[in-house]
Amino acid sequence: METIYDILKAEHKQVSDLIQQALRDGSKETFFIIKAKTDPHLAGEEKLLYSLLEQKEDLRELVSHAYEEHNEIKSISFELESLDAGSSNWTSKIKELDESVSHHVEEEENKVFPAARKTLSEDKAQQIAQQYLDFSKSFQQQHPMP
Template identity: 50%
Template sequence: METIYDILSQEHKLVLGMFEAAMASGSKEALFKIKVEIDPHMAGEEKLYYPLLEEKEESRDIARKAYMEHNEAKALMYELEGMGESSENWTARLNELKEVIIHHVQDEESKVFEKSRNILSQRQAEELAQKYLEFKKSYTGKIEAGESLA
């Protein structure tokens, strides 16, 4: 059975690949494709995964750092959404977002997952994976239906 680590790693690879396409095209459409993938991913981590890490003293700081990295990515995404592709800062900001995401993925897959494996049992990691997938499905369904995410 898949664990939360398996699922998040697969999603990380997908998004990093999407950044390569976005950098090549420089299009806002490519940015929005990334956003469709990344928003439910971050929301799921923040709702289900990071709170578990915050409960334990040994992983509290690493969870807080992950939240901060998410906030940095969200701020850049928001800024890019308000920019035009022809803006002189577009490519630089898109590259900055890519670098923030790369750094976050590296931190998460090495440091966060490592700490988490000491806290969550295999069974808990598998259960969390199922909850995460259910959350993402619900989140995406609400967006598609135009419902509030609150």
Template identity: 30%
Template sequence: MPDEDVVELIMNDHREVERLFEALRTRPADRPLLMPQLASLLIAHSRAEESEVYPVARDEAGETEEVAHSQEEHEQADALLGELSKLDPASAEFDSKLEELIEGVTHHVEEEESTVLPGMRERLSDARRAELAQAFSEARAAHLGDQPGGETREELVQKAQNLGVAGAGSMSKDEVKEQLPRP
């Protein structure tokens, strides 16, 4: 079996998120069961990208602006997941927030699949992408079940670095949080 490719793993997660979005739209009665699945997948996927993929995409594939933009979109998705977790899945407000999340994540996926991922395919060797696939898979597995807003200081520092915030490594957790965009 050939080595896995981090680009393919990321795109597989994107397809699963799209499947969950469709189910959330068409099966409202199943939302209490589907939302935890969606939140778990989105958060684990985002954290793995932020810790393992984005630093390499930025430093080795030259995708600096795209990584910063993608990090901002992750912040927005995390905030919306947090808001959705507090709403009644049968409410009109939930419908509205869900559509906002779907729109934002769909936009993010389209951008990532048209800029960052092709850049990684072009500029990183097959072996490097296989190495990243392993790191991404391990980080993703470690974060399954995480909830919005539950990042460690180290995870927040990585987000800030992905955004290009200078000196984040010497800041306290609260100081780093202040440097992150607020949706």
């Protein structure tokens, strides 16, 4: 059975491929596809994974740093929403998003997930996977793409 880590890692790969595509095609449509993947991903991680991990005293700092990185990604994404794809700072903002996401994905996969694996049972990680899929589905229904 799939664990939450399998699902999140697969989404990390999808998002980084999409960001590379956005760097090539410079289109706002591609950005909105990235946003539609990223928004429920960040919200789902916070609601279903980070919330459990931060209950452990020794993981609190790691999780709080991960929240900060989420906020950085959200703020870059928010700025991109109001920029024209043809504007002069569009490409540099997409590059900022690329760097911010790449850095966060690396920290998550190399620090947060290994720490979570030590804390949560395999059963729990499978259970969170199911909750995450349900959450992501209803999030997307409530936030349709423009």
